[in-house]
Amino acid sequence: MKLEISRSAVEQLIKKGVVICSPESITIGEEVLIDQISGDDVIIHSGCKILGANTLIMSGCEIGYEAPVAMENCQLGPNVKLQGGFFSESTFLANVTIGSGAYIRAGCLLEEEVKVAHTVGLKQTILFPFVTLGSLINFCDCLMSGGTGKKNHSEVGSSYIHFNYTPDQDKATPSLIGDAPRGVMLNQNPIFLGGQGGLVGPTRIGYGTVIPAGIIYRKDFLKGESILFAGPILNKNRPFYPGLYSGLKRIIVNNINYLANIIALRRWYIDVRSLFPGADPLEKVLYKCALEKIEIVFNERIQRLKEVVCKMPRSLEIYNEVTKERALTKQQELRSQFFEKWSTIEEFLRDGINKTGDLKKRAKFLDIIHQRIDKKGAKDYLQIIETIRNDGAALGTTWLQGLVNEINHETAEFIPALMQ
Numbered sequence: 001m002k003l004e005i006s007r008s009a010v011e012q013l014i015k016k017g018v019v020i021c022s023p024e025s026i027t028i029g030e031e032v033l034i035d036q037i038s039g040d041d042v043i044i045h046s047g048c049k050i051l052g053a054n055t056l057i058m059s060g061c062e063i064g065y066e067a068p069v070a071m072e073n074c075q076l077g078p079n080v081k082l083q084g085g086f087f088s089e090s091t092f093l094a095n096v097t098i099g100s101g102a103y104i105r106a107g108c109l110l111e112e113e114v115k116v117a118h119t120v121g122l123k124q125t126i127l128f129p130f131v132t133l134g135s136l137i138n139f140c141d142c143l144m145s146g147g148t149g150k151k152n153h154s155e156v157g158s159s160y161i162h163f164n165y166t167p168d169q170d171k172a173t174p175s176l177i178g179d180a181p182r183g184v185m186l187n188q189n190p191i192f193l194g195g196q197g198g199l200v201g202p203t204r205i206g207y208g209t210v211i212p213a214g215i216i217y218r219k220d221f222l223k224g225e226s227i228l229f230a231g232p233i234l235n236k237n238r239p240f241y242p243g244l245y246s247g248l249k250r251i252i253v254n255n256i257n258y259l260a261n262i263i264a265l266r267r268w269y270i271d272v273r274s275l276f277p278g279a280d281p282l283e284k285v286l287y288k289c290a291l292e293k294i295e296i297v298f299n300e301r302i303q304r305l306k307e308v309v310c311k312m313p314r315s316l317e318i319y320n321e322v323t324k325e326r327a328l329t330k331q332q333e334l335r336s337q338f339f340e341k342w343s344t345i346e347e348f349l350r351d352g353i354n355k356t357g358d359l360k361k362r363a364k365f366l367d368i369i370h371q372r373i374d375k376k377g378a379k380d381y382l383q384i385i386e387t388i389r390n391d392g393a394a395l396g397t398t399w400l401q402g403l404v405n406e407i408n409h410e411t412a413e414f415i416p417a418l419m420q
Contacts, residue, residue, distance in 0.1 A: 134158035145183025157195025173201030181400035260407035312339035357403035
């Protein structure tokens with residue numbers, strides 16, 4: 001790819017008030033829109049490279065303090081700090097801080113006050129407000145929520161891995177650490193994933209869960225409020241049959257549930273987040289790009305699940321070869337129905353992204369939000385959400401969880417074997 005460097009762009013940014021510590025070392029792509037970079041308290045340090053027509057940098061941002069930053073088509077909300085590394089096609093809301101050595105690829109959405117230490121890799125990752133990641137972490141293809149503020153937040157310890165690639169060579173492995181319907185209310189107990197450990201996707205973890213350091217966890221734990229310890233693997237030499245998909249039901253259920261949560265989060269952005277535009281005109285662009293990231297994640301998960309679907313005819317053959325007379329009809333039907341009904345399921349899910357949930361519950365909850373905004377006389381998102389943590393929050397969660405349940409239930413009806 002030919003890189004066109006605009007010296008005039010650097011000069012324009014300096015005239016706007018952007019502090020550029022070493023102008024001759026900075027690369028600004030010709031396609032970058034100067035109007036989408038604020039001149040208020042923005043600092044760009046030596047050696048940084050900023051590319052992409054969709055780049056947005058709001059007031060108070062600091063880029064490259066610890067090491068050079070290469071950034072393409074990212075959107076930085078107010079006071080975001082990118083200390084060093086590579087950042088692509090991702091959105092960071094207000095007061096996000098990411099340490100040096102970062103490798104942030106497409107489809108990431110980090111909400112307000114998220115903190116990430118050094119040398120962290122993310123892709124298709126959604127982190128709700130206040131979530132904190134330690135150092136030396138690979139945390140792709142997951143959503144994490146939980147916690148109530150800066151001093152009470154979900155956290156991932158250093159040297160943690162979300163295992164998102166399987167021996168069957170697929171990535172239908174999104175993990176839900178917390179959820180969307182309760183997580184958006186900022187009223188749940190935090191989740192702690194201890195350092196030097198890992199989570200094998202697709203996994204679902206409930207609020208208040210603590211997984212101690214050094215543990216690789218492979219199961220779902222929705223109950224929460226517990227400390228989890230991994231049990232021993234008894235069959236250390238169990239045969240492996242590539243393409244068998246012995247845990248297919250769980251893969252399908254967890255993937256559909258993840259998609260349902262993404263649909264609920266999108267609805268939250270459209271109906272609730274949109275009520276907090278902010279005083280800066282660039283806030284509208286930031287919101288639009290954040291919503292696009294949710295849609296990118298949705299499309300990614302559809303594609304990854306479809307890749308598994310395409311393997312089902314062969315999976316059925318392998319299952320019959322391996323089990324012979326022990327073959328279970330429900331396992332055969334599960335593979336057949338998943339494959340045969342996929343086009344209908346995909347169409348339903350893509351149409352479902354526009355579902356609103358129960359309209360009466362939605363209207364009542366939005367009335368509460370409007371009342372809080374009028375009472376406070378301000379439109380600070382976190383501040384308003386913090387005022388509805390009792391009955392109002394329960395109503396909002398019921399509305400969104402109803403939407404998740406609707407998607408899960410109606411999708412399962414296309415695959416009767418899931419109900420067996």
